Amino acid sequence: MKNLVEKRGKLLFTVDSALLRELGERLVGKAHIALAELVKNSFDADATKCTITFRANEIEIVDDGHGMTLQEFERFWMRVGTTHKAGEVYSRTLRRPLTGSKGVGRLAVQFLANKVEIQSTAAGGNLSLNVKVDWNDAVHHEFITEASADFELTSSLSSYANDSPHGFRVILSGLRQDWDNQSLKGLAQEVWTLKAPFDGFAGKGNLDQSHNFNIEIESSEDTDLELSSFSQQASAAIEQWIAKIEGVIERGRKNNKQRVKITFQDGKVFEESFYVSENENCQIDSATWEIRIFNLSGHYGSKIKVGDARKYFSEFGGVHVYDGPFRLPYYGIEQDWLGIELDHSHRKVRSALLPSHFHVERALNDLPTQGRILGVVRINTGSEHQHASPRAIKSGDYLKIQVTRDRLQINKAYDQLKNAVRRSVDLYAVFSMRQRHENARRERPELSPVSQAVGLQGLLSEYKNEIPKRVYNEVSAAIETFTSSVEKEQVYSDSITSLLGPLATAGMSALALEHETSRQLSILERIAKNLSGSGIRAEESAKEIRKWILDFKSMRRVFEPLANQEDRETIKPLRAARVIDIVIDSLQHFMNSTTVTQDIPTNILLPAATFVEWQGIFQNVFTNALNAMLAVKQVRKIHVDAGYRGKNRAWVHISDSGSGVDLSDTETLFEPFRRKGDIPEQRRAMGLGGHGLGLTIVQMIAESRGCSVRFVEPAQGFNTTFEIEWRI
Incomplete structure (x- = not known):
């Protein structure tokens, strides 16, 4: 029987207003990331100064950028997901590379506070725009298109950062988190680290357009955050480096090269060049980095105590990635994205990223740990997108940020960046170990007993004609006997000494292994007995087997050096x-x-x-x-x-x-x-x-x-x- 069509038409998608809160929670996630989004908007607006002020239940962000007209505010700020920045590579006045592209940055304010008040005066304009949004009211509407913001235009002009007549001000109130003094201080410190603490090679390229953009953090009297003290201590700590690693990739897609410069505190400098990738085309246009290495012991002077420096690096150390002038929050002390700690735990001694002629015995023993390095890796994903080929854009093989905006997409370009930075750290370890070997050679006695005996023999030969033949022969024979005895004694001594360590470890370990083997065999017998019985105990036995394997692997660690x-x-x-x-x-x-x-x-x-x-x-x-x-x-x-x-x-x-x-x-x-x-x-x-x-x-x-x-x-x-x- 043929079905009769009773009605035909089109259905339109609608978006629930609750998506505002959902996007704010999922795409922002952390308070300092939310604030970073607002600071990025100031940077994109060509501001030279952005001030963040913390008060008891209020946060104010104000800049001296070009501001927004009512039409721009309605078109861009009120439209969730607008991608106008993706098509605009640089800012309108200072030609900065734009940092935003997804159109969700304004959701940061919803994550931080229930209410937001915005003031904006466009450059060259004669009216001030005032907007108020109540997020609780907005999300109660059924659809996003029904949510609204109240605005008014006034002829009363406001003053912004640097006493500028134009700019943008965001006042967040009804804060959604409970902010006590300690948590506000922590948030302020996270924001303080938004900008890189140093530039290195980055200052020579166009990746760092932040030299004329300053972030200032202030607090009211009732919210004393001691930020000046933190800033001074952090600045003092990062100047106590013992070595510095600088690296750069310039026009990488064309020349596939990276340059590395290692500077030690004693003034020694080493420079090398490498291919970014040996087996495939370079997928990176430009990147720069600087990594400083610290010795967190001894005395640092009056500006900072060693204990304070350790605390600073334990919280803010590691190697960070900056997209344009701003830090991506995923990287740093808590993320071993370069695999440094992993190689430490596996006791790797040789770099897989350096050519074989760079190999030095146990070079990777001098890899610095995460807790005593601070690194800045600079990229610009907007510029990378602009320089990527259509094929790379289609495949996604260029440096780009994930939609969560906290890390880079893992692809070939990311792997090449990671390997390039890690290669430079391995190179530092190589040169550090080389210097140690050279120092050890210099500290040894210039002449061994055997060498001194040979020298004595030579001196005797010079006076051969002035010494009676019988005396010469007797002294010469005595020197030869002495030399032979010393050589044999040295060989014997070295062989005995080299055996002591293995014997000490092997003796203790053999006894331990004998006991452990007996114990583990008993466990296996019990497991076998369990398995041969009721099936109900099979899972319990399986757990015991897994534990047995872990215990036995742990025991084997004692023997690892003997096998090497x-x-x-x-x-x-x-x-x-x-x-x-x-x-x-x-x-x-x-x-x-x-x-x-x-x-x-x-x-x-x-x-x-x-x-x-x-x-x-x-x-x-x-x-x-x-x-x-x-x-x-x-x-x-x-x-x-x-x-x-x-x-x-x-x-x-x-x-x-x-x-x-x-x-x-x-x-x-x-x-x-x-x-x-x-x-x-x-x-x-x-x-x-x-x-x-x-x-x-x-x-x-x-x-x-x-x-x-x-x-x-x-x-x-x-x-x-x-x-x-x-x-x-």
């Missing part, structure tokens, strides 16, 4: 902080409820030795500390710190809250098979002490590398402190 030829055989100075980090990580399986803290200056180097030797020393010392805390009921804690004595001595202290030692009788503890107290059989079976050889081995390795070891007066809050000291 470079760790076993390469003798060179190592960073104390890095070595101790790795040893602590390898012993996590045995730490239980022990808290380990450390305060080690990053520039302290251990005397030249293999990594396995130092691992053997620190593993034994930490093991002693863990055993000493077995019977302790209070908090179990270990603290490691290091420092200098005068100009030519350095030390490391390992302190614990264990049972303590008698300082008048500690010498006997270094004798073979001497130990303090009884260690439970279970701990001895795990290889965690109890054999009386640990401190003997520690002393043997340490002294062979020019170190002295001893127990010293405990640090405050601890019962035992073990010291390793050496001459620099």
